Amino acid sequence: MTAAATGRRQQVPAGPPERRIKRRRLLAALPxxxxxxxxxxxxxxxxxxxxxxxxxxxxxxxxxxxPVFVGFDNYVRLFTADPVFWTSVRNSVIWVVLSLLIPMLxxxxxxxxxxxxxxxxxxxxSIIYIPGVFASITVAAMWRWIYNPTLxxxxxxxxxxxxxxxxxxxxxxxxxxxxxxxxASVWQAVGFPMILFLAGLQSVPPELVDAAKIxxxxxxxxxxxxxxxxLRPTTVxxxxxxxxxxxxxFDLIVGMTGGGPAQSTQVLALWSYTQSFTNHSFGAGxxxxxxxxxLSLALVVPYMAWSMKGDDK
Amino acid sequence: xxxxxxxxxxxxxxxxLRRRRPNYTGIGLWLAxxxxxxxxxxxxxxMFFTSVKTNPDxxxxxxxxxxxxxxxxxxxxxxxxxxxxxxxxxSLIISAIKVPLGLLLAxxxxxxxxxxxxxxxxxxxxLIAVGSMVPIQIGLxxxxxxxxxxxxxxxxxxxxxxxxxxxxxYQIFVLYGFFRSIPDELEESAxxxxxxxxxxxxxxxxxxxxxxxxxxxxxxxxxxxxxxxMATTLLRSQGNWTVPLxxxxxxxxxxxxxGPLNAFIIMSAVPVLIVYLMxxxxxxxxxxAGAVKG
Numbered sequence: 001m002t003a004a005a006t007g008r009r010q011q012v013p014a015g016p017p018e019r020r021i022k023r024r025r026l027l028a029a030l031p032x033x034x035x036x037x038x039x040x041x042x043x044x045x046x047x048x049x050x051x052x053x054x055x056x057x058x059x060x061x062x063x064x065x066x067p068v069f070v071g072f073d074n075y076v077r078l079f080t081a082d083p084v085f086w087t088s089v090r091n092s093v094i095w096v097v098l099s100l101l102i103p104m105l106x107x108x109x110x111x112x113x114x115x116x117x118x119x120x121x122x123x124x125x126s127i128i129y130i131p132g133v134f135a136s137i138t139v140a141a142m143w144r145w146i147y148n149p150t151l152x153x154x155x156x157x158x159x160x161x162x163x164x165x166x167x168x169x170x171x172x173x174x175x176x177x178x179x180x181x182x183x184a185s186v187w188q189a190v191g192f193p194m195i196l197f198l199a200g201l202q203s204v205p206p207e208l209v210d211a212a213k214i215x216x217x218x219x220x221x222x223x224x225x226x227x228x229x230x231l232r233p234t235t236v237x238x239x240x241x242x243x244x245x246x247x248x249x250f251d252l253i254v255g256m257t258g259g260g261p262a263q264s265t266q267v268l269a270l271w272s273y274t275q276s277f278t279n280h281s282f283g284a285g286x287x288x289x290x291x292x293x294x295l296s297l298a299l300v301v302p303y304m305a306w307s308m309k310g311d312d313k
Numbered sequence: 314x315x316x317x318x319x320x321x322x323x324x325x326x327x328x329x330l331r332r333r334r335p336n337y338t339g340i341g342l343w344l345a346x347x348x349x350x351x352x353x354x355x356x357x358x359x360m361f362f363t364s365v366k367t368n369p370d371x372x373x374x375x376x377x378x379x380x381x382x383x384x385x386x387x388x389x390x391x392x393x394x395x396x397x398x399x400x401x402x403x404s405l406i407i408s409a410i411k412v413p414l415g416l417l418l419a420x421x422x423x424x425x426x427x428x429x430x431x432x433x434x435x436x437x438x439x440l441i442a443v444g445s446m447v448p449i450q451i452g453l454x455x456x457x458x459x460x461x462x463x464x465x466x467x468x469x470x471x472x473x474x475x476x477x478x479x480x481x482x483y484q485i486f487v488l489y490g491f492f493r494s495i496p497d498e499l500e501e502s503a504x505x506x507x508x509x510x511x512x513x514x515x516x517x518x519x520x521x522x523x524x525x526x527x528x529x530x531x532x533x534x535x536x537x538x539x540x541x542x543m544a545t546t547l548l549r550s551q552g553n554w555t556v557p558l559x560x561x562x563x564x565x566x567x568x569x570x571x572g573p574l575n576a577f578i579i580m581s582a583v584p585v586l587i588v589y590l591m592x593x594x595x596x597x598x599x600x601x602a603g604a605v606k607g
Contacts, residue, residue, distance in 0.1 A: 022432045028510055029425035033437070036422035036481050043475040044482075045444060047452030047459060054455060061454065063461060113346050116339070124350040126593075131353065133585045135539035137557045138578040142360055145571055146376075153359050153376045160375065187356065219338075240446070248448040251541040255560070269450040276454035277546070289451040300446040 048293065051272075055286035061276060067283075074287040084263045085288065088271040091178050092295075095267065096246040103186050104242050107193030108231075112223075114194070115201045125198075129191030136188065140255025143184040147171050147256075171257050174264035181256050181265060185249065193238045200234030201227070243299050247292065268292040364388070364575035371571055384572065391577035394570070395559040396551065403469055404556040405584070407476060408537045415477045416529060419484035420522070424514050426485070427492035428500065438489060445482035453546050460547055467549040475543055480533045491525040492518060527595035534588045556581045 055074050059067035078085045114125050131139065146153045147170040155167040170180040204227050212222045250269045253259060259266045259274060266274070268288055276285030359376050364387055366380045374381065392398070422441075426434045456475060457466070465471025495518060503517050519526070541557040548554055559581075563574040 025429055026431040026433075029429040029431040029434075032421035032425035032429070032514070033431075036418040036485065037437070037441075039418070039474065039478040040441070040444065040481045043456065043459070043478040044449070044452060047455035048447065050455035050458075051451055061458065063458075110346070110349070113342055116342070118339070118343050118346075120347070120350075124346055127350045127354050130586070130589070131356075133535050133539075133589050134578070134582050135541065135557045135560075137539075137541045137560050138581055141560050141563070141574060142356060142578055145363065145569075145575070146356060146359065151372060151376065153355075156375050157377075187353065244446050244448070248450065250450055251557075254541075254545075269448055273450060273453055273542075273546075277457075282454050282458075285454050289454070292448060293451050296447045296451075297443065300443055 048289075051286040051289040052293065053286070054282050055290045057283050057286075059282045060280040061282045062280075070283065074283045078284065078287050078291075082284075084266050084271060087263055088266040088268045088288070089291075091265065092247060092249075092267045092269075092292075094178065095182065095249055096243055098182055099185075099189075099242050099246040100239065103190045104193050104238055106186070106190050107238070108197050110190065110194045111197030111201060112227075115198060125194075128194055131188045132191040134188065136251035137255045139184060139188050140252050143181075143187075144171065144256055146184075147180060172261055174261050177257055177261060178265045181252055184256065185252055188252075189245070193242065196234055196238050196241075197231065200231045203234075204230040240300070244296065247296055247299075268295070360575045360578060363571055364391075364573075364579055366572055368570075368572065387572040387576040388580065390570075391563075391573040391580060394562050394573055395556075395577045395581070396554070396562070397556070397559070397577075397580065399552060400554045400556050400559045403553065404538055407469060407473060407555065408534055408584075411473060411476045411480075411537050412530060412534050415480050416484060416526060416533060418477065419481045419529075420488055420519060420526070421514070422481070423485045423488035423492055424518055427489045428495075428513075428518060429510070438486075441482045442486045445486050449479055450542055453542065456543070457546055466547060467553055469548075469553050472544065472547055472553075472555075475547070476537060476540070479540075479543070480536060484529050484533065487529060488522060488525060491522045495521055524595050527592050531588055531592045531595075535585050538585050 054067065056069060056071060057067035058070045058073070059065065110128060114121055114128075134142075147155075149155060149167075149169045149172065152170075154170060158164060158166050168176060171177050208226050208230075209222055212226050217225065248269060249267055250273070253265055253267060253270055257265045259270055269292060272285045272288035272292060274285075275288055276282050279285075362378075362380060363371060363376065365383045365385060366387075367382055367384045370381050370384075425431065426438050460466045460471055460475075463471070465474065499517055499521075500513055503513050508516070539557060540555070544555050544558055548558065560574075560577070563570050563577060
């Protein structure tokens with residue numbers, strides 16, 4: 001794909017000066033570009049920028065009240081007097097790190113396994129992927145039932161195999177609640193990296209694998225020296241999507257704990273929402289949102305640099 | 314040429330050799346995958362069993378036990394409690410308009426950026442790509458105020474506008490990669506035949522992007538059907554609710570109706586499962602082609 005793109009040359013017909021052509025091109029492009037860009041700009045980008053603006057104001061969100069400019073007050077309060085903010089930062093970071101470790105690696109292993117011909121391959125792929133098409137809010141409800149302290153699957157199964165001492169109030173204990181939610185997210189989310197890796201594996205040249213085997217390479221060496229390098233573009237995409245999706249986690253937490261117990265499962269996206277709508281402080285909510293925006297951009301921009309490299313025309 | 318042929322024969326021989334002795338690694342791997350799949354299917358089994366159990370059955374017996382009495386009426390209860398007649402219709406109308414229209418708008422923009430290549434197209438692409446990576450929740454507060462000022466709060470038609478917008482950046486980003494890979498010659502020969510830009514877009518470029526469009530259609534339908542954060546922010550009255558908002562109807566402060574709740578979860582996923590199965594074969598090819606070199 002890249003080779004095709006860079007190998008092409010735009011043909012500029014001789015005659016009218018280039019600038020006029022460029023202006024005509026812009027005019028021709030506008031009807032195609034404008035509807036999408038206008039909707040996106042007005043309903044997504046503008047509210048995001050407005051969040052940044054509001055983070056410097058004190059405002060309850062009610063139309064009758066006028067926002068009051070307060071400078072950096074919201075940020076000072078956030079960093080020095082809001083322990084829940086730091087819990088949210090910690091949980092968001094934990095979520096990103098764990099997501100990179102567990103669902104991504106598991107997705108890769110499953111893709112490698114399910115890429116081989118075997119009995120029931122398509123069925124197994126579907127079973128792993130289907131949790132991903134369920135709404136997170138329904139997955140949350142489902143797993144609240146699975147984690148039910150007395151009747152739920154997890155504790156009942158532990159009792160049944162004689163590990164009754166291991167039973168927990170999975171969502172009621174502030175020390176483990178966030179990990180309990182994360183386990184549900186692994187169940188739901190592992191299919192997507194698996195599908196992407198499976199797609200990536202189709203681009204591994206089979207001749208190369210055969211050649212390596214004939215040269216005496218073992219399974220691990222083939223994986224390390226042939227498969228893995230061929231998967232590099234896929235891996236970068238999966239890493240970035242995993243990070244971004246981790247920062248977006250919202251529905252699952254709302255549905256399973258609402259951020260509790262004792263705010264121990266708050267994450268940045270939910271804490272911003274809670275500040276704005278529950279605590280009626282759009283300023284504080286905006287400040288949390290701004291932190292989340294900066295964090296996201298810090299992770300996205302390097303990816304953009306990679307993705308656009310070698311596509312310069 | 315002969316080297317390649319020799320390589321393949323030798324590979325075939327190696328394969329043959331491997332086939333002759335039992336492949337313990339293969340069997341072990343297969344068993345591991347079967348166990349994993351069974352583990353992944355377990356929550357669905359529990360969900361289904363619970364969905365057809367009576368309340369006393371749920372509190373008396375293990376979740377993996379077969380129902381003592383199959384109570385299919387839970388599904389009727391779930392339909393009523395979740396108000397599926399209304400919420401389901403709301404979700405269907407919103408998805409049926411949003412998904413194709415949003416995809417068309419995104420395709421138009423991607424066409425402009427990738428094929429018309431006006432001045433500054435790379436800046437526009439960069440901004441859109443960055444936008445596709447930023448969590449939507451950042452703008453929820455001001456989005457609420459914007460919709461309030463437009464008098465579009467708590468309105469299904471109002472919800473359509475931000476919905477149309479939310480999938481657009483990712484779709485543009487993916488389709489851009491696809492459109493770029495289409496050779497110029499195709500477009501030029503159509504132009505020589507007198508085709509207009511619109512004709513080229515609709516009859517040359519769009520048909521070639523079918524696999525990518527199909528993959529994006531699944532992803533966007535699933536995302537729209539399941540969308541919760543914006544809906545819960547912008548919709549208030551139950552008559553306007555979409556399906557994900559109706560989940561909360563099953564829990565009161567004191568108890569959760571687990572039978573009907575699980576029945577509701579199963580019913581709520583039927584449309585996405587249908588779409589997923591219909592478009593499945595496009596999914597692996599299309600999703601990956603776009604996502605891997607977006």
